Amino acid sequence: MAIEEWQLDDFEIGKFIGEGKFGKVYLAREKQSGYVVALKVFFKKKLENLDHPNVLRLFAWFHDETRVFLVLEYAAQGEHYKLLKNLLRFSEKRLATYVASLAKALAYCHKKHVIHRDIKPDNLLLDYEHAHWLTHTSGPTENSRLWMGCAATSACKKTNYVWHHRLLAPEMVQNKAHDQIVDNWTLGVLCYEFLYGVPPFEAEDKYDTFRRILKVDVVFPSSPFVSPEAKDLISKLLVKDSSKRLSLQKILEHPWIVQNADPSGCGF
Incomplete structure (x- = not known):
């Protein structure tokens, strides 16, 4: 054809x-x-109906003979990935502010029956006011449930696979049907990595990483110091049974978020 x-x-x-x-x-x-x-x-109207302060807006799209162009809102401060490389790890105040903003954005997306499934530092952006931005890279699903065929394998074939395979939830590693709660798991992985500077399940071989994910083999090192409240939040997100993971609303009500997140969105 x-x-x-x-x-x-x-x-x-x-x-x-x-x-x-x-x-x-x-x-x-x-x-x-x-x-x-x-x-x-x-339907164009439905594709452009994500309107939230922490979600990058899609203004328009067009195409020529060989390319498709998306016109997106600009986040001038760039990716969290670059910021993390410079800082090595985030302070708890900074991270709590980011997590609160991200939880609000995800709650909005989930209400719209959109699962992100690709939350990673290079999909998390900052604008001039240091507000937290979330790029909506994943598609909609009916009734917020989906089947992601060959989830672990296909993710690892991507160019930036190092970020992907260590972020996968257990149900995705097992190639099971899953819902929006996979995003909550990823929040727990990112909290750990942003606080410790290393991912929680990384191993020399990606299949060893998968085994650690399935066992939820989380180790909290003594250094650098991370508060017990932050560890508690991570532990309640990195739960194999997705039905028992902390909800987005409970994340926002968690003592660590309440005590550390800056309402202004700055986090500094």
């Missing part, structure tokens, strides 16, 4: 396959080649 600039008239539309939060899926056949495909129809 040749790749070209198609239009709806190029396809014979067949039966309805399914429907998600943002659009519908149909069986279709490309007229010239006869190739059978799944045609997913997204």
Whole structure:
């Protein structure tokens, strides 16, 4: 099937396959080649309806013969990844502020039936006011549940796989059906890494990392110092049974967040 600039008239539309939060899926056949495909129809208004202070806005999109362009809100301070490389680890006040902002953004996304699934330092951005930003890189799901085929394997094949495989929740490592609570697990992993400067489950071999994730093999070293309250939050997020992980609302009510997060969003 040749790749070209198609239009709806190029396809014979067949039966309805399914429907998600943002659009519908149909069986279709490309007229010239006869190739059978799944045609997913997204509604522009629904794709652009994520409007939250801590979520980067999608203003518009356009394309030319070879490329697709997204017009996004600009976060001038750049990625958390670069900031972490410079600072090595975050103070508890800074991190609590970031976590509170991220929890609010995720709660909003989950309410919209959007699971992020790709929370990592280079998808977390800062603007001039040091407010926390979340890029919405993952798609919508119906009823907030999904099946991510070959989750562990496909994630590790990405260029930046080092960030991915150590962030996967146990249910994703096991390639099980999962819901939005995978994002809560990732928050726990990031809290640990941002406070200690190293990830909680990293091993020399990625499959050893997977084994540590499945065992929830978390070790809190004595140095650098991390408060008992911060460790408590991490321990309540890194729980294998997703139904027992701390909810986003409970994260915001956790004593460590309440005591350390800066309401202004600065965290310094």
